[in-house]
Amino acid sequence: MQLLDIAQPVDVSNLYVELNILEEITSWQPGEISDLLREFNPDADNFNRLGLGKICQKRVPGLDAVKSHSKLMVLGKPGSGKTTFLKHIAIQCDRSEFEANKIPIFISLKTFAEIANLDLLEYISDEFASCGVEARSQTESVLSQGRGLILLDGLDEVPESDSDAVVRQIRQFVQKYYNNQFIITCRIAAAKYRFHDEAFTCVEVADFNNKQIAAFARNWFVAFSQNMEAGKALASQFVYQLKMNKNQQIRELAVTPILLNLTCLVFQAKAHFPSNRAKLYEEGLEIMLRKWDETRGIQRDEVYRDLNLCRKKHLLAFVAAITFERGDYFFEKNQIQQVIANYLANLPDATTDRVQLESHSEVVLKAIEAQHGLLVERARGIYSFSHLTFQEYFTATEIVNNSTPQALEKLVSHLTEKRWREVLFLAVGMLPKTDDLLLSMKQQVDGMVAEDEQLQQFLMWVRNKSFSIKAPYKPSAIRAFYLGREVERVSNPRSDLNFDLSLIRILGYAIDHTFKPPLELFFLDFTSYYDNERDSGLATERHSDLATDIVLDVAMFYAIDLNIAYTYAAGSGRNLLSILAFSLNLNLEPELKQSLQQLRDQLYASAYPNRIQHWWRSEREWWNAKGRDWTQQLINVMIKYRNIGRNWIFSEQQKSLLRKYYDANKLLVDCLNSGCNLSPAVRQEIEETLLLPIANLQKIGDKCDRPV
Numbered sequence: 001m002q003l004l005d006i007a008q009p010v011d012v013s014n015l016y017v018e019l020n021i022l023e024e025i026t027s028w029q030p031g032e033i034s035d036l037l038r039e040f041n042p043d044a045d046n047f048n049r050l051g052l053g054k055i056c057q058k059r060v061p062g063l064d065a066v067k068s069h070s071k072l073m074v075l076g077k078p079g080s081g082k083t084t085f086l087k088h089i090a091i092q093c094d095r096s097e098f099e100a101n102k103i104p105i106f107i108s109l110k111t112f113a114e115i116a117n118l119d120l121l122e123y124i125s126d127e128f129a130s131c132g133v134e135a136r137s138q139t140e141s142v143l144s145q146g147r148g149l150i151l152l153d154g155l156d157e158v159p160e161s162d163s164d165a166v167v168r169q170i171r172q173f174v175q176k177y178y179n180n181q182f183i184i185t186c187r188i189a190a191a192k193y194r195f196h197d198e199a200f201t202c203v204e205v206a207d208f209n210n211k212q213i214a215a216f217a218r219n220w221f222v223a224f225s226q227n228m229e230a231g232k233a234l235a236s237q238f239v240y241q242l243k244m245n246k247n248q249q250i251r252e253l254a255v256t257p258i259l260l261n262l263t264c265l266v267f268q269a270k271a272h273f274p275s276n277r278a279k280l281y282e283e284g285l286e287i288m289l290r291k292w293d294e295t296r297g298i299q300r301d302e303v304y305r306d307l308n309l310c311r312k313k314h315l316l317a318f319v320a321a322i323t324f325e326r327g328d329y330f331f332e333k334n335q336i337q338q339v340i341a342n343y344l345a346n347l348p349d350a351t352t353d354r355v356q357l358e359s360h361s362e363v364v365l366k367a368i369e370a371q372h373g374l375l376v377e378r379a380r381g382i383y384s385f386s387h388l389t390f391q392e393y394f395t396a397t398e399i400v401n402n403s404t405p406q407a408l409e410k411l412v413s414h415l416t417e418k419r420w421r422e423v424l425f426l427a428v429g430m431l432p433k434t435d436d437l438l439l440s441m442k443q444q445v446d447g448m449v450a451e452d453e454q455l456q457q458f459l460m461w462v463r464n465k466s467f468s469i470k471a472p473y474k475p476s477a478i479r480a481f482y483l484g485r486e487v488e489r490v491s492n493p494r495s496d497l498n499f500d501l502s503l504i505r506i507l508g509y510a511i512d513h514t515f516k517p518p519l520e521l522f523f524l525d526f527t528s529y530y531d532n533e534r535d536s537g538l539a540t541e542r543h544s545d546l547a548t549d550i551v552l553d554v555a556m557f558y559a560i561d562l563n564i565a566y567t568y569a570a571g572s573g574r575n576l577l578s579i580l581a582f583s584l585n586l587n588l589e590p591e592l593k594q595s596l597q598q599l600r601d602q603l604y605a606s607a608y609p610n611r612i613q614h615w616w617r618s619e620r621e622w623w624n625a626k627g628r629d630w631t632q633q634l635i636n637v638m639i640k641y642r643n644i645g646r647n648w649i650f651s652e653q654q655k656s657l658l659r660k661y662y663d664a665n666k667l668l669v670d671c672l673n674s675g676c677n678l679s680p681a682v683r684q685e686i687e688e689t690l691l692l693p694i695a696n697l698q699k700i701g702d703k704c705d706r707p708v
Helices: 032-035 049-053 062-068 080-096 108-114 118-130 136-144 160-176 210-223 230-241 245-253 259-272 275-295 309-326 334-344 354-372 388-401 406-411 416-431 435-448 452-468 475-491 501-511 526-532 545-565 572-584 592-608 615-642 650-673 679-688 694-703
Strands: 020-022 058-061 071-076 104-110 147-154 180-186 202-206 375-379 383-385
Touching: 020 062, 032 383, 049 245, 058 062, 062 080, 062 118, 071 080, 071 118, 080 104, 080 147, 080 180, 080 259, 108 160, 108 592, 118 136, 118 160, 118 452, 180 435, 202 275, 210 259, 230 245, 230 259, 230 650, 245 275, 245 388, 259 275, 275 309, 275 388, 275 416, 309 354, 309 388, 309 679, 334 383, 375 475, 383 388, 388 406, 406 435, 416 435, 416 545, 416 650, 435 650, 452 475, 452 650, 452 694, 475 501, 475 545, 475 650, 475 679, 501 694, 545 572, 545 615, 572 592, 592 615, 592 650, 650 679
Parallel strands: 071 180, 071 202, 104 147, 147 180
Antiparallel strands: 020 058, 020 202, 375 383
């Protein structure tokens, strides 16, 4: 078996992953767009990109479906694994591991269609002869006894001029040798022949699930690595990285073998996915639009004059941009045909007859679905792009191809809209020069909070706090740390230590890849650590300002929760004592250390004066009487010596705006790290001015005589 863009062949058995089958063809089922949108909301916080093609029906293992039906028509998208499925069945049957009493007969219908006189019995007899079975009578005997497992692959690959004759041969053959087992494969959108009279059952190949993706990756990397252990290790890295939030868009493509093979191939080169995803998507589209058929010698029929490969891309970009701008992810057949007709009307020498244009648009829609699988029918008469990723990619392509200042300004206006993030990111990766776009994005981000005086005060605190920290990181990364922590605090004031580390860590790391604050301190078992590992472990981080602030943060949260509802039950005060003891082991300034020591001594003496038998009752009583005052003393110490612990009181609108501000900065930094063509001077300017209040930005702008 030869894989696309890989030099050496591979044994089917070494790569094959069991397919799942859907017993109801999704595109044949009635449905409404509103039904499909229930599983798909790009504006939701927990948006599942895979919801675009979510299938609710039960999946059946492919071999079980074959066992259940003597005549099966397997339909599937391009590259969904139909041919490999048939080859696997043939190999299993030949090894007597599946239908051991039958003889597998694999036939490429494209190859069969190329012979002069179409005769399936003659063709099979010739195949048998090449294996040493010379007499045609022996072939007929096998078929008459019903011992044939006839595997007819690729009905969609037969040229239109030969399709009627090939289908007629299949029907005649099935009717004559009806007691044999038959499986036909075909692309789902090309299945105009359904063989109802011959009692074929139609099923659909399901997309890969997570388990199948992991199994394919393991087989792939073992097959193409120097040794098995190295292949398994690389496969584990692949699966781990594919599950990361930042790689959701790539994970979305990996549901079919053809594109999963591409993602494995790209990952193999550097053991990580490319930062510029646009190039990966471009490769995937090149496969779907050209390579997949070209490498197998398949010539598809021209469906419309002058609609060459380049114009197909332009058409898809035209369709994507219009539908995405409207917020349409699913569209009625007549709506998408109207968009296609409008594109065709603007081609050179195009007809002005609307009836002809509508007829041509229907043919073009069906061809794009059948030949390339980039537009698919999700329910009867309802279409979408096969992957949201491709709709976003083509939308970005259309914007970049028409990259007037007005078009880019309009793109930047969508900066805070979640559904536009990937389009912005891809456009940055496509532009030949991104200075103006990224500077415009930066100004838009800063302007989001410019008019809110309280948020500006907050950003000034973040800025001042970062300047007081002694750490070997970029100042903007430290600002990101404190911004993220406070955003998490105001979003979830009673966090019970369930911190969202993505807010605290990820933006800082994106700005400075050496940024590794000791966030494990948030979750450390301070009692066991302090008792058993007092002189080891976080040696370097104990001298870190960040470590000090994190430990005091944890102490404050324990104290606040104890005051609110005595949440941590009996013994929580002892945990707080252990945290304070741990903090005293850090490299603190003398005044801070003395204050914390006094607080610990006060807590210890007041809560456990005689270490009585029912210590927990004394603890509860003490907290009820004095806990709030003690906690306020701790907060005052934190504010005085560390400038943390302030109670920022924001409105719900401000909280929402602050989170959008954080997310917009994260998108901006992701764009900086995308491998885009950005001048060093602009990159430095943006990095150095991230997360600064407007007052500081104006001072910097005055120095360089232009707005920053």
